[in-house]
Amino acid sequence: MKYTNRRIASLLRQKGFKLTPQRRAVLDIICSSTEHFTPVQIYERARQEHPDVGLVTVYRTLNMLAALGLLCQVHMDGRKRSYVMRRPAEHHHHLVCSQCGTVVDFASCDLGELEEKLSRQTGFEINGHLLEFSGCCQECKQK
Amino acid sequence: MKYTNRRIASLLRQKGFKLTPQRRAVLDIICSSTEHFTPVQIYERARQEHPDVGLVTVYRTLNMLAALGLLCQVHMDGRKRSYVMRRPAEHHHHLVCSQCGTVVDFASCDLGELEEKLSRQTGFEINGHLLEFSGCCQECKQK
DNA sequence: CTTGTAGTTGAAAATGTCTTTCATTTATCA
DNA sequence: TGATAAATGAAAGACATTTTCAACTACAAG
Ligand SMILES: [Zn+2]
Ligand SMILES: [Zn+2]
Ligand SMILES: [Zn+2]
Ligand SMILES: [Zn+2]
Numbered sequence: 001m002k003y004t005n006r007r008i009a010s011l012l013r014q015k016g017f018k019l020t021p022q023r024r025a026v027l028d029i030i031c032s033s034t035e036h037f038t039p040v041q042i043y044e045r046a047r048q049e050h051p052d053v054g055l056v057t058v059y060r061t062l063n064m065l066a067a068l069g070l071l072c073q074v075h076m077d078g079r080k081r082s083y084v085m086r087r088p089a090e091h092h093h094h095l096v097c098s099q100c101g102t103v104v105d106f107a108s109c110d111l112g113e114l115e116e117k118l119s120r121q122t123g124f125e126i127n128g129h130l131l132e133f134s135g136c137c138q139e140c141k142q143k
Numbered sequence: 144m145k146y147t148n149r150r151i152a153s154l155l156r157q158k159g160f161k162l163t164p165q166r167r168a169v170l171d172i173i174c175s176s177t178e179h180f181t182p183v184q185i186y187e188r189a190r191q192e193h194p195d196v197g198l199v200t201v202y203r204t205l206n207m208l209a210a211l212g213l214l215c216q217v218h219m220d221g222r223k224r225s226y227v228m229r230r231p232a233e234h235h236h237h238l239v240c241s242q243c244g245t246v247v248d249f250a251s252c253d254l255g256e257l258e259e260k261l262s263r264q265t266g267f268e269i270n271g272h273l274l275e276f277s278g279c280c281q282e283c284k285q286k
Numbered sequence: 287c288t289t290g291t292a293g294t295t296g297a298a299a300a301t302g303t304c305t306t307t308c309a310t311t312t313a314t315c316a
Numbered sequence: 317t318g319a320t321a322a323a324t325g326a327a328a329g330a331c332a333t334t335t336t337c338a339a340c341t342a343c344a345a346g
Binding site: 075095097104106108109110111114115117118119122123124125126127128129130131132133134135136137138141 | 251281
């Protein structure tokens with residue numbers, strides 16, 4: 001079940017945030033695709049519809065959404081941030097096409113056993129993990 | 144089996160790189176521990192022994208080593224780079240203490256099956272993965 | 287042991303990403 | 317219809333990293 005921009009809009013209102021046209025523009029872009037975008041890419045797209053959004057506001061909106069747990073970030077390749085809209089609360093990970101940026105979520109993550117083993121072996125108290133696959137999607141393969 | 148600074152030194156020579164005192168200083172630091180360092184941390188340590196290395200050179204040396212596949216990076220927490228010397232060719236991943244930065248390598252990574260499943264389900268040609276655990280190491284827990 | 291030279295260096299400037307500041311504007315609600 | 321707290325854009329700031337360039341040096345050929 002996917003967040004829609006409408007659902008998020010009402011969620012924001014609930015939390016006491018104002019729903020400005022700029023925020024709407026960012027939401028529309030993020031919700032419209034499974035690609036991941038960098039803040040600058042979102043900025044550029046947002047300006048097409050709404051020429052006076054500032055990059056600063058894009059950053060602020062992204063930070064707000066991230067704080068609310070509504071975004072995930074993609075980590076592989078590069079040290080820029082890139083964001084994807086998040087499916088609600090479920091633990092999940094990403095499979096990313098390194099050509100076109102499409103992100104597929106998957107939930108099957110059997111790392112519990114490995115985590116326990118590592119914990120036993122090292123004495124670490126493990127409290128999180130990062131798992132990402134990268135590759136080339138079907139469409140990109142055909143080119 | 145761990146890379147030693149001596150082994151790397153001869154490897155660099157083989158590849159036609161000059162072995163300067165600055166590069167030696169960076170190598171010594173990276174090879175001397177399993178901690179991961181940021182470029183600036185390496186710079187600061189290097190200056191203790193060799194006061195006229197520049198930060199630029201540290202960056203250049205790190206990039207050179209990374210291009211040769213001799214370094215791993217740690218991805219979690221933050222968007223600074225941090226580097227650890229890499230054990231030769233073996234596939235491995237990192238368990239990172241988010242307090243003190245200690246990195247433990249582990250090789251047991253059973254993602255093949257999951258990878259195949261994802262590949263079948265999505266049509267992706269998967270060519271890599273990123274796996275990292277983070278937590279708190281034994282020593283840090285006691286504080 | 288010279289000496290030539292391609293590769294290397296450091297300082298400073300440039301780039302790129304993200305955040306802070308602040309005066310002005312605006313969404314929301316009593 | 318205001319009142320007001322929140323949000324905005326421009327500009328400046330903070331960092332991490334890269335580029336540029338003139339001076340330097342490791343190293344091998346003579
Ligand atoms: Zn997981
Ligand atoms: Zn693709
Ligand atoms: Zn490693
Ligand atoms: Zn693996």
